[in-house]
Every structure is written in C-alpha cells, then in structure tokens.
Amino acid sequence: MPFETIEIPQLNKTIKIPIGLFVDGQFIPSSSGEKIDTFNPATGEKIASFYAGTVEDVDAAVEIAKDVYSYTWSMQPIRDRRDLLLKLARLLERDREILAMLDAIDAGKPYHTNALADLDQVITLTKYYAGAVGNYTNGEIIPVNSDKFCYTLREPYGVVALIVPWNYPLAMACWKMQGALAAGNTIVIKPSENTSLSLLYLGQLIMEAGFPNGVVNIIPGAGNVVGEALAKHMKINKISFTGSTSVGCKILKYSGMSNMKEVCLECGGKSPAVVFKDADVDNAAAWTANGIFYNSGQNCTANSRIYVHENLYEEFLKKFKEYARNHYSFADFNVFNPDCTLGPVISKIQYDRIMKFIESPDGKRDILFPMPPNSETKGFFIPPVIFTDVPEKSPLLQEEIFGPVVVISKFCHYSEVVKMANNSRYGLAAAVFTEGVRRGHRFARDVHAGTVWINSSNDEEVTVPFGGFKMSGIGRELGRYGVESYLQTKTVHMSMVPHH
Structure with a gap:
C-alpha cells in the first residue's frame, strides 16, 4: 500500500x-x-x-x-x-x-x-x-x-x-x-x-x-x-x-x-452582523471578532460586514480592536504553539487574492498588528485588517474575501440597516446583537439568510440545520x-x- x-x-x-x-x-x-x-x-x-x-x-x-x-x-x-x-x-x-x-x-x-x-x-x-x-x-x-x-x-x-x-x-x-x-x-x-x-x-x-x-x-x-x-x-x-x-x-x-x-x-457568504444601540458592546465585540478572525477568516459564514449603530460605533470599534489584539496572535508563526490563534491562509494564490482586497483604495484601512519587518516566515500569514467608511457598492462589501478582513460601518435606523444587511447576492448567515427581544426576532425574520444568530456568531450545533439562501446554496x-x-x-x- x-x-x-x-x-x-x-x-x-x-x-x-x-x-x-x-x-x-x-x-x-x-x-x-x-x-x-x-x-x-x-x-x-x-x-x-x-x-x-x-x-x-x-x-x-x-x-x-x-x-x-x-x-x-x-x-x-x-x-x-x-x-x-x-x-x-x-x-x-x-x-x-x-x-x-x-x-x-x-x-x-x-x-x-x-x-x-x-x-x-x-x-x-x-x-x-x-x-x-x-x-x-x-x-x-x-x-x-x-x-x-x-x-x-x-x-x-x-x-x-x-x-x-x-x-x-x-x-x-x-x-x-x-x-x-x-x-x-x-x-x-x-x-x-x-x-x-x-x-x-x-x-x-x-x-x-x-x-x-x-x-x-x-x-x-x-x-x-x-x-x-x-x-x-x-x-x-x-x-x-x-x-x-x-x-x-x-x-x-x-x-x-x-x-x-x-x-x-x-x-459562499458575505454575512452581516448588526449591532444595535442597546447591545452589550463587550459581548458584541468578542463574538464578531471571533466571527471574522477565527480560522483566519476562512469561513463561509464569517461576519465580514459589521454594521454598528452610530451611538455605539466609536465604543464598539475601540473594544473590537482591543479584543482582536488581545486574543489573536501569530505566536512566532508556529501553529503548534499553544499561544497561536491566527494561522496562515491556505495558499499563495489565496494570499495574493486577499492582499488585492487589502490594497483597495476604498475606505480607511487599519492593520491591527503589522507583520514584523524582518519576518523569516515563508508561510501565508495575513494580520487582521479593519476597513471603515467604505461605500456600499465597494467589492469590500460585496465580494467574499475569505480572509481576516472586515468592514465596520455605521447605521442610524432599523429600516436602513436591514436594507444594507440584505444588499448582497449571498444569504448564508447573519448575526444581530440587541437586548431587545422583539428587535432581535424581528431582524431574524427580515434578514435574508439561512442561519441567524442573536447575540452570538458562528456557533453551529450539529443537531441544528445549516444552509443558505440566494447564491449561498x-x-x-x-x-x-x-x-x-x-x-x-x-x-x-x-x-x-x-x-x-
């Protein structure tokens, strides 16, 4: 054999x-x-x-x-x-x-x-x-x-x-x-x-x-x-x-x-996460950071679009960055190091594709922890990247990147954010963060997605069905x-x- x-x-x-x-x-x-x-x-x-x-x-x-x-x-x-x-x-x-x-x-x-x-x-x-x-x-x-x-x-x-x-x-x-x-x-x-x-x-x-x-x-x-x-x-x-x-x-x-x-x-997916003004901001920041950076963003359900109510936006952005920096690490680029929580993307082809998105002129780019200048790694490691102030028609908000890249945007009204969340050819998953029971279930009804998480993200269960709407399957x-x-x-x- x-x-x-x-x-x-x-x-x-x-x-x-x-x-x-x-x-x-x-x-x-x-x-x-x-x-x-x-x-x-x-x-x-x-x-x-x-x-x-x-x-x-x-x-x-x-x-x-x-x-x-x-x-x-x-x-x-x-x-x-x-x-x-x-x-x-x-x-x-x-x-x-x-x-x-x-x-x-x-x-x-x-x-x-x-x-x-x-x-x-x-x-x-x-x-x-x-x-x-x-x-x-x-x-x-x-x-x-x-x-x-x-x-x-x-x-x-x-x-x-x-x-x-x-x-x-x-x-x-x-x-x-x-x-x-x-x-x-x-x-x-x-x-x-x-x-x-x-x-x-x-x-x-x-x-x-x-x-x-x-x-x-x-x-x-x-x-x-x-x-x-x-x-x-x-x-x-x-x-x-x-x-x-x-x-x-x-x-x-x-x-x-x-x-x-x-x-x-x-x-594929381009899953939105919506954070309403009554959300527990620490909970929302933790779940959404894990929802995009876990597995280096190589998840079909990764919440790569995050919409945050304007009253909570600055606080959320600060806590999101803090959580990501505290919980995600290359740990000397050794995936067997117990402290390593961020691995490489799968290949040079995928690395080059993601880097083209990261080099986009749309919006403002924030690389959470840049690669060491004299890194000796020969792997395909990409640090977490946040984009803000990105126009809705940008490929950053429309295309599946499949890497550790997220767009965080503001919204004001419920009807506005539902429209933005549904502005995608994909419909695999969505997440909503709110302490309002009615608002959470209303959003779950109105969003076009096969899976909806309320106050969490990307926590599948083997006993619960999984699949998508629209071009997601x-x-x-x-x-x-x-x-x-x-x-x-x-x-x-x-x-x-x-x-x-």
Whole structure:
C-alpha cells in the first residue's frame, strides 16, 4: 500500500499516512500514476505527494459503490450501520490528536485552538448520526378513502458524491459523509487537492471500524477532473458540494446536463452582523471578532460586514480592536504553539487574492498588528485588517474575501440597516446583537439568510440545520436534515377493491 511518513518535530511525532486512492477498502495508485504535492501553508514546505485520481478512477469507484450498495450495504441491518458509526467515533477519539496534527500542517490550522476543536465536532456529530440511524427513514400512512391504502417510503439514493473544501478538511467531509451513511447510501468523496491528508487517514479508520469494502471511496485529485466527473456521472444519484459559488454553479449545470441528479450546495457568504444601540458592546465585540478572525477568516459564514449603530460605533470599534489584539496572535508563526490563534491562509494564490482586497483604495484601512519587518516566515500569514467608511457598492462589501478582513460601518435606523444587511447576492448567515427581544426576532425574520444568530456568531450545533439562501446554496446539512437530505420519497398506492 502507498504510504509516506511525516515528521512533526514540534510535537516530537512521526505519522505514517496513506497517499493512494481509497477504493474498495484498499489504498491504490491512480490509473495515471500522477501525484499532487501538498504544502504546509505555515512554512511553505512540501509535506507529501498523493495520487491524483482520473476520470477512469472515478468510474471504477462508482461501479464498486453501486455494486456494494445493491448487494451488501442496502441489506445491512439498521443496527449494524449504527454500530459501525459508533465504532468509527471511538476510533476518531483514539486518533484525535493525529488527525488534528494532519489538519494543522495541511490546512495551517492552529493546533490547540482550531484543529482539535474541529475533531471534537467531528466526534460529536459521528455519535449523533449513529443515534440517527433509522430515526428519520420512516415514511407515513396517508389516509385517502376506504377504497385505497396509501403510504410513503424513505429510501437512500444509492451512490452519492461528496465534494469538500479546504478550510475545514475533515469536518466538512464528516458533515456530509456521516449523514449519508446513516441514511444508508454508499459514497464517493473528493477532498480538496490542498488538504487531502486527514481524509485519506480516515480511510484507514473506516477499514478498521469494519465498514464493508466499497461503502466509502476517497478519490483525491483536481477539481476540473475528479469533481467534474462526479457531477456529470450518470450512475451517481445525488451530489453534495461545499465550496465557492462559481464552482457550485458549475456543479448545478453539470448535474442537470447528465441525469438531473439531486444537488445540495453550500457556497459562499458575505454575512452581516448588526449591532444595535442597546447591545452589550463587550459581548458584541468578542463574538464578531471571533466571527471574522477565527480560522483566519476562512469561513463561509464569517461576519465580514459589521454594521454598528452610530451611538455605539466609536465604543464598539475601540473594544473590537482591543479584543482582536488581545486574543489573536501569530505566536512566532508556529501553529503548534499553544499561544497561536491566527494561522496562515491556505495558499499563495489565496494570499495574493486577499492582499488585492487589502490594497483597495476604498475606505480607511487599519492593520491591527503589522507583520514584523524582518519576518523569516515563508508561510501565508495575513494580520487582521479593519476597513471603515467604505461605500456600499465597494467589492469590500460585496465580494467574499475569505480572509481576516472586515468592514465596520455605521447605521442610524432599523429600516436602513436591514436594507444594507440584505444588499448582497449571498444569504448564508447573519448575526444581530440587541437586548431587545422583539428587535432581535424581528431582524431574524427580515434578514435574508439561512442561519441567524442573536447575540452570538458562528456557533453551529450539529443537531441544528445549516444552509443558505440566494447564491449561498441549496439544501441543508446537519441535524435531521443531514440524514433526510440523503433520502428520497417513494409513494405507494394500493387499491383495496377490484375495479369493475
């Protein structure tokens, strides 16, 4: 089996990881033999090279997933699916630190504050979906009349394709995968070419847990090869994608052009946070600072637009800056340093893109703690940046930056700020800060977003549905929706009397 050994000197650890495609319960080279290099965004150093899947590899994985669904997995007792997910949860707990280390070096996540937190969520949701097996698959009896008996069945789609992003490599994979498995589907999943290591390692745990070979297949590779092949594949009945809006539109197009497969999309965001004059300013400053700077701003739900009532604006701005400076640190650019809370962005491409926004002539720019002038880091670190006095039509307020960059603006009236909050093609999430119960719920009703936080921001729960409005996506994940979205409804009519 193809493996590579990775050294993590900061923790005095050595990790052996698979670098092959995970198909039919084993790691194999790709059909082309080509590999992709993956780099540590904190140092710029190469970590490993893994095999890049091809269209032929996708076809082979889909055929295997289709056969194992038809002849094995669909016949598996519900209790067995539950027990396998529980076994997987225990293995995730056992290897929590290893998986967090992989995401720390592959995605540049601060190990102690970000990467371990991701694994804790993954473990929690795996246990949750183990408990959900069989709970949301029941149909219903529908009374019609005495001559007919009607009922519905909830059935898996069969083979589903999952495409996950680089900002939460393992967490986003498990958001989709565990729900799809709980519903009874088989899977072909594509990790980001930037961050494939933790998901490949997870393949080993899937084998160890005892899942039948071919239930889960992992095909890393280029998006325009593996991702496009999955979206166009005639034998895949559902695809779930998390990533950019532009790629999400392509997924939708390819799916419609092929077999009109069911599509779930979680795409970009430009999430507003609104701070009313009666808000607890310390609470608002803390939540919104974390809401934009956590994970270096690489969150689809990052509250990158903050609107503050003019009476509270100066106080809020002061406390926001104080909180960010006190809680976010590069800590010698070492993501394994316990004091490191701000990691790099994922790549040179992303770094250059964010820097173009930071160099915008719109508004006033405040870099909270500039990079040291003689920094020796070769990583892609960007300090938190605040813009003020930015016109509403500016790209800073309209485009998803996906970095530690925030615009803070004033408002006066409720109707004005609702209009500003909704002035976006995105509608993934929003936050509101107010001590007024009516005002908070009124705003939650009026804002165009799939998730609204009142007096907090970016605190998801695995039991609660998540998804967007407008160009932020289609469908929902997590909670019962994370199982139900991988089931299709069949209606059965039974005549109770002969027809004469």
